[in-house]
Amino acid sequence: MQQSNTYIIVYSAVLTIILGLLLSGSAQVLGPWQQEAIALDKKKQILGAVINAEEIAAMTPEQVNEFYAARISSTVVDITGKEITEGGVSAEKVEIAKDYKKPADQRLYPVFIYHAEGNPEDVESYIFPLYGAGLWDAIWGYLSLETDMNTIGGITLAHAAETPGLGARITESEVQARYVGKKIFDESGALMAVQMQKGEGKDYSSDPHKVDGMSGATITGNGVNNMLKAYMGHYEAYIKAKSSQKAVAGL
Amino acid sequence: MSAETLEKALVKPAEPLLSKRRKKLITDPLIDDNPVTVQVLGICSSLAVTTQMQPTLVMAISVIFVVALSNFVISLMRNTIPSRVRIIVQLAVVATLVTIVSEILKAFAYDMYKELSVFIGLIITNCIVMGRLEAFAMGNKPYDSMLDGLGSALGYSWIILTVAFFRELWGSGSVFGIPVFDYISGLFGDDFNLAKNGLMVTPVGAFIILGLIVWVQRTKTGYVEH
Numbered sequence: 001m002q003q004s005n006t007y008i009i010v011y012s013a014v015l016t017i018i019l020g021l022l023l024s025g026s027a028q029v030l031g032p033w034q035q036e037a038i039a040l041d042k043k044k045q046i047l048g049a050v051i052n053a054e055e056i057a058a059m060t061p062e063q064v065n066e067f068y069a070a071r072i073s074s075t076v077v078d079i080t081g082k083e084i085t086e087g088g089v090s091a092e093k094v095e096i097a098k099d100y101k102k103p104a105d106q107r108l109y110p111v112f113i114y115h116a117e118g119n120p121e122d123v124e125s126y127i128f129p130l131y132g133a134g135l136w137d138a139i140w141g142y143l144s145l146e147t148d149m150n151t152i153g154g155i156t157l158a159h160a161a162e163t164p165g166l167g168a169r170i171t172e173s174e175v176q177a178r179y180v181g182k183k184i185f186d187e188s189g190a191l192m193a194v195q196m197q198k199g200e201g202k203d204y205s206s207d208p209h210k211v212d213g214m215s216g217a218t219i220t221g222n223g224v225n226n227m228l229k230a231y232m233g234h235y236e237a238y239i240k241a242k243s244s245q246k247a248v249a250g251l
Numbered sequence: 252m253s254a255e256t257l258e259k260a261l262v263k264p265a266e267p268l269l270s271k272r273r274k275k276l277i278t279d280p281l282i283d284d285n286p287v288t289v290q291v292l293g294i295c296s297s298l299a300v301t302t303q304m305q306p307t308l309v310m311a312i313s314v315i316f317v318v319a320l321s322n323f324v325i326s327l328m329r330n331t332i333p334s335r336v337r338i339i340v341q342l343a344v345v346a347t348l349v350t351i352v353s354e355i356l357k358a359f360a361y362d363m364y365k366e367l368s369v370f371i372g373l374i375i376t377n378c379i380v381m382g383r384l385e386a387f388a389m390g391n392k393p394y395d396s397m398l399d400g401l402g403s404a405l406g407y408s409w410i411i412l413t414v415a416f417f418r419e420l421w422g423s424g425s426v427f428g429i430p431v432f433d434y435i436s437g438l439f440g441d442d443f444n445l446a447k448n449g450l451m452v453t454p455v456g457a458f459i460i461l462g463l464i465v466w467v468q469r470t471k472t473g474y475v476e477h
Contacts, residue, residue, distance in 0.1 A: 003333060003334070003335065007333060008333045008335060008336055011331070011332075011333055011336075011340075012336060012339070012340075015340060015343060016343070019343055019344070019347045022347055022351070023347055023350055023351070026350075026351050026354050026355075027354060030354050030355065030357070030358040033358035033359065034354070034357050034358045034361075037357065037358060037359075037361035038361070040361075041361055041362075041365075136369070158365065159365075160365075160368065161368055161369045163299070165302025165303060165422075165452050166302075166452065166453070168366060171365075171366075200449075215449050215452070216449075216452060216453050
């Protein structure tokens with residue numbers, strides 16, 4: 001009886017239904033916690049571009065939410081650097097990963113602004129999201145520029161599936177610290193971004209556009225380079241507009 | 252059931268929860284029949300996840316959970332599973348368990364989930380899981396099967412944790428993220444520096460450590476492959 005085709009088909013069907021219910025059930029039950037974890041993680045990443053990782057790690061989830069609400073304001077711009085205000089778009093709701101599939105000139109570009117406590121006018125740095133491809137899957141991150149709109153104040157990098165111990169090292173603060181103080185424009189104002197080099201252990205402190213690489217993770221490093229270059233390009237209009245505003249204000 | 256067999260069943264004393272035979276189910280795979288060093292299964296993940304202690308520990312716990320539970324579930328179902336589709340049935344159960352583990356990690360240990368996501372998914376294809384299901388759970392009672400799964404998973408766990416210990420120590424100079432090398436260097440003054448070995452961070456390092464473990468173990472137990 002157990003070998004009959006009918007038994008096998010019915011057995012497989014029932015098993016599929018039971019396991020399917022189990023899976024969708026667990027996804028349903030755990031869903032809210034997962035959403036919370038993802039939202040919190042996003043805030044931590046954004047903050048990671050302006051304050052150091054140990055400080056964030058020491059905060060409780062409530063403190064992260066509070067700090068974020070008090071210090072970060074946000075706006076959404078298009079590729080020409082113009083702010084988008086209609087349609088009720090909010091920077092936190094923009095899904096970079098989904099937008100990434102659209103052509104660059106149709107995407108929404110959120111900008112997160114880190115300011116002094118209680119005073120949104122007093123900007124300390126601008127934070128830009130990044131998104132691209134690593135070796136196995138997507139990589140993304142947030143880059144903060146100081147108010148000269150050229151010097152990198154900090155960067156956080158994250159990944160979906162890079163190799164632990166190799167490409168996954170982009171999440172380590174030691175690797176991310178290599179970007180601090182580097183410049184994205186050269187003296188003539190052309191976009192250079194910052195290129196992670198092949199090999200590890202060399203000193204690039206004198207070159208404002210190069211950082212030390214990760215041994216064994218050159219392809220992930222290239223992914224980070226392409227991502228940086230592409231997104232700084234997308235934000236270039238906004239960045240230039242902000243820095244010329246500053247120059248005018250300074251006169 | 253006839254009265255005679257019923258009586259027999261009553262007379263036969265219940266086997267203690269951890270009888271000698273059952274203890275052997277757990278202890279055998281630790282050394283003498285270790286899934287990694289003797290059966291040479293699950294090599295792929297022991298090379299891949301073992302660069303650091305912490306993700307390795309999470310991986311070990313996940314494997315223990317999946318192997319023990321899938322052995323238990325499959326053993327419960329063993330008399331109903333049609334033999335022609337048994338591998339698919341086993342895979343479906345294992346895949347479900349692995350997905351649940353991954354969802355739980357995503358909800359409560361998001362950082363770990365980010366780090367381990369690929370490898371958790373790959374537990375499905377870990378030969379130890381399918382191997383124990385085919386070799387043991389399909390023909391034994393649920394409780395015994397669970398112990399067997401527990402034993403095999405523990406055998407796997409201590410090996411990958413050992414490998415990870417040496418790889419993290421020599422490759423990154425730390426254990427569980429604690430910079431041991433820096434502390435040791437600090438004891439001897441500023442000029443003293445312990446070099447880290449980049450080879451240990453790559454899978455090659457895992458091969459070397461694993462090879463050494465196999466060597467030491469086989470010297471001790473006298474195991475010879477035929």
